[in-house]
Each structure stands twice: as C-alpha cells, then as structure tokens.
Amino acid sequence: MPDADPATGFVSLVSAGPGDPELLTLKAVNRLALADVVLFDDLASGPVLDHVNPKAELISVGKRAGRPSARQEHVNMQLVSHAQMGRRVVRLKSGDSGIFGRLEEELIALTEAGIPFEIIPGVTSASAAAAAAGIPLTRRLTARRLQFVTGADVTGQLPDDINWTAIADPKVTTVVFMGQRSFPELAKGLRAHGLPGSTPALFAEAVGHPHQRLLRTTVEELARMLQDAQVTQPGLILYGPLAFSESEKTLIK
Template identity: 40%
Template sequence: METLPFTLPAFEPGWVWLVGAGPGDPGLLTLLAAHALRSADVVVYDALVDKGALALAAPGTELVYAGKRGGKPSPSQPSITASLIDFARAGKRVLRLKGGDPFVFGRGAEEAVALAEAGVPFRVVPGITAGIGGLAYAGIPATTRDTNAAVTFVTGHASTGEVPDGIRWDDLAKGSPVIVFYMALKHLQTIVDRLIAGGRDPNESAAIVASAATPAQRVVTGTLAALPRLCAEHGIEPPAIVVVGDTVTFRDRLAWWEPAGTAVERVTV
C-alpha cells in the first residue's frame, strides 16, 4: 500500500479483526480492510468474499474458507467461532473477512460477543452493505430527497430459515416508503403476499438485484405483485437483495454499470 497521510492502526498478534468486504467488487474494500489483509497471518473468509480481495493477502497467509450457503454443506457457526479463538490464542493476527458489513444480517455480532467472552481482543471494521452498495451498482438509490425520508432493511428469513415472525407486516407495508430485503428469494412469494395484504400497492415498483457488484450481477425490475413470477422466469438465484419502492424507477436513468457481456433486464409488467 502506498504511503498514506495518516497512520493506520497496527494489527497486533493475538487480535481478531472482524472486517466487512463489501457487496462484491474488491475495489469497495476500505483502507482498513486492505491494511488488515496485508497484515493478517490467517484470513477466515465467507463464501461471498471476492477472490480479488483475497489476492491482497500477503504471501504465506493462511486462507481458511468458512462459507455458509443455504442448502449446501457448510461449517457450523460454533466451529468457525472456535477457530477464531484458537488462532488468536496461538498468537496469530486473525482476519475474519465477511461479505458486506459484519454487523448487518450476518454473524458478526455473535462472533464479537464470543471473542469478548473468551477474552480475545478484537476490532470491527465496517464494510459497505449490499442494501446500499448493491443497489448503487444497480442504479437504484437507497434514498432520494423526492421519494423517501426513510428506508428499512429487513431479513428475508429468521435463524430458523423461515420468514421472520417478529415483523409487524402491516406496519412495515404502510410505514416504510422503501424496503430492502436481504436473503428473501426463498420466501419471496410469502413476503410479497404479506406486504400486499398489509396495504402495499401491488403495482408499486420493485426489483431484484442478484450477485450485486460482481461480474455476475443481474437486475430484474417490475411490479411488486409480479416479482415472484419474474424471479422464476429469469432464473434468478441467491445471493440477491429485493427492493420495493419508488426509488426503483431511477434505474432507467441511473443504470451506470452493467457487467460486460450481460443483457440489461428491465421488466415493467
């Protein structure tokens, strides 16, 4: 890394840094994240971390895959957390690299609590979450002055894998002008049905952004009611975010980035 006009904190042996890698494009890494990658002895990384980001690690750095993907063999959360503690107690500089932001719909808080209880020192390095950065790469602003004074982030499934029970769907449908759902494809029809039953306009603009900020990015836009059908027709697969609200209409004017060789999918059904 070239010389900076300020000093970055030292990554000390025995510490764990919980670092967000952003939504996909490795260029969205923060300076602290890049510094951590160059300094770490061990990088424990998630499935959604771009390989370009891992390439920033110093030669000889131990890379440990800890990806958790729904329906696929994955390491358990307790085993991942235990490995972080064990590496740190062995005097390693441990980088826990997570897609997006560690504290937004991930296990970052759980891991931080476990480290604190184990007496392992840690630092949190926020990353750009997909609900902001992923939308930006799709040409969809999270907020605009003319459309919404609030935006709500919602997880599409609870720790059980089902639709979250603690959401007051009527209030959500009526109270938030723009809603961004993470991990919602599995239960997309149920989510759409609950929003409409709660008073949301079925003809409101909505979009799915899959593999946001990566060369595989795909964006499908349409009406809220049509979104589950469009998802199936276009073969959209996770990881993806779903956004509902008038800011989706800006995509027609603000679609500034499209991955090379991919078609622009705009549906207005």
C-alpha cells in the same frame, strides 16, 4: 492492526463489501496485508483475496443456504484458537458484517475468551445494488426512511413476527436480505396490508460480481417470477418509491 499479543493475539472483523475488490476500504486492504490467518466467507473470496498477505493461512468458513456449511460454533472456536496462538487474525465477511452477518455471535465468543478485536465496516450490498441500478436509497420527498429486513428466520422461513405496518409503508424504501425463497409469501402479506402490487421493485442478484444481474420490476411481478425459481445466487430485493417509472422496467445489463 495493533501488534498481536502472544497471549491473546488480535482479531480484525473485516467487511469485504459485496464482492467487487474495488469496493474494499483502505483499512480492509491494510488488515488483509498484515494478517497471519484469514477466515473468509464464500462471498468474500475471489479477487478480494488477492490483497491477503501471501504468507497468511487461508481458511474457508463460508455458509450458504442449502449447501454444506461451517457451523458457527466451529468458526467461533477457530477465531479464538488462532488468536490465542498470538496470531493476527482477519475474519473476512461479505457485505457489511453488522447487517445480517452473524457478527454478534463472533463478538460474544471473542469477548468471553478475552480476545481483543476491532470491527471494520464495509459497503453493504444494498448500497452497491442501488448504485449499480443508478438510484438513491432515499428520496427527499417520497422516501424519507430506509429499512433493512430479513426474509428468513433461523429456519429459512418467513419470520412470523413481521411488523407489517412498517414494511408495507409505501413511503419507505425497504431492502429484503435473504428473501428470494420467501418473497412470494411476503408479497401476499404486503398487498393484504395495503401495499399496491404495482410498487416498484428491484431484484439484485450476485451484486458486485462479474455475473451481477439487476431487474427493475414491481412487487407483484417479482413475486410471480420467484414463485418457483431455483435460488442459485445470493440476492436481495428493494421495493418502495424507487427512482424509476413503470416505463423504465427493464433488465439492466
């Protein structure tokens, strides 16, 4: 992290990975150790914060669906304000901040305020979930494309501009972020556009945390399971030609 300019400070937008502190990058650990202030997400807390400079100010700015959350405008304002005090600021975001992490809004705010910044990438929860389940995200003969999509628009509902041809492609590994509530509806659309209900699926909940849960199932069975389920943990859904057979469907301990 460059020395902070008293006039502009410096902001490091650090990706914390899915929650397991051993999945932090060395650069992420370095920036946490040098920080004067850390604004962190709920999912980027816990043991990850053990790497923070003990003299740093810690500020929780987490956003969780259905819970009181910090407004993005307020987060942007704090980033700019602390930097303008000449501080070394770390914005600690879960997973990889460039993937559905609202990184763009913060970059725009910093750019408009003339605050120098850097982006430090991290392990996305999709990679961590596949690794924990013992499967690859791509396969040389059957899954030559990988796509990340969101299961929720800004209102929390299933987006109305879905490219059904793309996400119902049976030869693609698809990862759905923030899709637990909308997946039953999404699954109906997938089947209507030709994706078999028997397509393998992996449901990953609280990836990288001690209470992580992985369930190997199918698109149809997962839609049934989530139909009236209470969403209490962050989760994501993978489906497509995953590397397991029908006989391997099981809860992974």
